[in-house]
Amino acid sequence: MRKLSLLCCLALMSFSFSNFNWELFQSYEGKFEILAPGEFEQKTKAITTAIGEVTYHTFIHKPEGDNPDNLAYMVSYCDYPEGSIHSDSTAIINDFFVATLESAQQSVQGALLYSNEIKHKDYPGRQWRIDYNEGNGVIKTKAFLVKNRYYSLQTIMLKRNSLNESTTRFMDSFKAYD
16 A cells, blocks of 8 residues: 555656646747747748738747657747738638648648637637658647737647647647737
């Protein structure tokens, strides 16, 4: 009985220490916050699109160590020009997300496993899973359109880690400021 109690204690301590490093990350320019298991590296890239130049901001964390739950945690956002796309543009929202999903799938030559509609507050969004690298890799995405700002949350993992609590914790902690 004493050994069982000791094992339970060690398991709880292990769980506590593995979650200890998670910190709240806030981007005032990006108007969001999210819990992350480590520091983000920020990258910015200007992309020319059919509706003009869009600046894409990406925050990425790549855990160190052996066999992490996820190989990468990412938050990206961009602002679309006024009049091009807006979260209240119900007539074109579906087409916007379908095109976004198709582009994501093609960029990694992956297979779409699922996609469904979600909301962040009252703003429209989608979540999806793409398997890539001959089925060995997985990308899980939640994407939202808040007014004319597009947010994308992603975790990348090996298929054997596709059901992990870290992805849920990361994505469910996201909050956009209106």
